[in-house]
Amino acid sequence: xxxxxxxxxxxxxxxxxxxxxxxxxxxxxxxxxxxxxxxxxxxxxxxxxxxxxxxxxxxxxxxxxxxxxxxxxxxxxxxxxxxxxxxxxxxxxxxxxxxxxxxxxxxxxxxxxxxxxxxxxxxxxxxxxxxxxxxxxxxxxxxxxxxxxxxxxxxxxxxxxxxxxxxxxxxxxxxxxxxxxxxxxxxxxxxxxxxxxxxxxxxxxxxxxxxxxxxxxxxxxxxxxxxxxxxxxxxxxxxxxxxxxxxxxxxxxxxxxxxxxxxxxxxxxxxxxxxxxxxxxxxxxxxxxxxxxxxxxxxxxxxxxxxxxxxxxxxxxxxxxxxxxxxxxxxxx
Numbered sequence: 600x601x602x603x604x605x606x607x608x609x610x611x612x613x614x615x616x617x618x619x620x621x622x623x624x625x626x627x628x629x630x631x632x633x634x635x636x637x638x639x640x641x642x643x644x645x646x647x648x649x650x651x652x653x654x655x656x657x658x659x660x661x662x663x664x665x666x667x668x669x670x671x672x673x674x675x676x677x678x679x680x681x682x683x684x685x686x687x688x689x690x691x692x693x694x695x696x697x698x699x700x701x702x703x704x705x706x707x708x709x710x711x712x713x714x715x716x717x718x719x720x721x722x723x724x725x726x727x728x729x730x731x732x733x734x735x736x737x738x739x740x741x742x743x744x745x746x747x748x749x750x751x752x753x754x755x756x757x758x759x760x761x762x763x764x765x766x767x768x769x770x771x772x773x774x775x776x777x778x779x780x781x782x783x784x785x786x787x788x789x790x791x792x793x794x795x796x797x798x799x800x801x802x803x804x805x806x807x808x809x810x811x812x813x814x815x816x817x818x819x820x821x822x823x824x825x826x827x828x829x830x831x832x833x834x835x836x837x838x839x840x841x842x843x844x845x846x847x848x849x850x851x852x853x854x855x856x857x858x859x860x861x862x863x864x865x866x867x868x869x870x871x872x873x874x875x876x877x878x879x880x881x882x883x884x885x886x887x888x889x890x891x892x893x894x895x896x897x898x899x900x901x902x903x904x905x906x907x908x909x910x911x912x913x914x915x916x917x918x919x920x921x922x923x924x925x926x927x928x929x930x931x932x
Contacts, residue, residue, distance in 0.1 A: 621780055624718070625646070626719050626726045628720055634663050636662070636667075638670035675688050683747075723749075778809070778813075782806065797829075807916070818847070824839055
């Protein structure tokens, strides 16, 4: 349900980040749990000390869950007779079927947890999302694998925002993931309240600029979809919109596309700013495009003018506050 304190547009669609803690799944070693093969952990400071104030973490360790002890023999993916197997690094003990059975069941269970996202442990033969080592018969690794649990999770929950903690060290990927989990939260809150076609249109109106920054292609696709909103069965409209929304947001917003959105926002002010303010805004956007200042610098100036001049429709755009500003992610992109 939406929080009454959250900002909404005139049609009632949530446009501000929720003040509730979002529920996210996570590889438990990333929170400091001593579940690694060596009895240690991989505690991640950003996830624990920064994002932890805004989310409720749901811990999962597939290797412990299938009965492997702590500490334990390390496991790895091996290619045997054209098939990927999960085996002990020293003993060769095969854990493939146990892990696959567990992963399928757990992924289905997770689908019912009402999660807004999931963070996986990079390089893990169970949890790695990409570039996991697979060893051939000559003990030579290739980094083209996917952890067995991660593979099942992604297949069963294709729209769920999922990332690895290693990729989250990249400021743009980090900002993308947080944008996705909050957009997904707003969308799922909408779906939970028996929306009508007009509610989907209001949601889309509030998220146009977010989509434009991430994927102009999906901005166009969804624009055409909502133009036909009243002609489609609501279940079909919701399913199609959700699929395209999450596919579009998965594309990382680039400086060029952000610049396009900034210029679009500036266009709402062109007839109201004097020559000095126009020049200052133009220069700041140019400095952002050139990489001399972060995105937050240009947005702060734009917000100042939009609020001063009372542009309510523009202020209601989720792009201006896609997640809690205290996370300060736009200071690094």
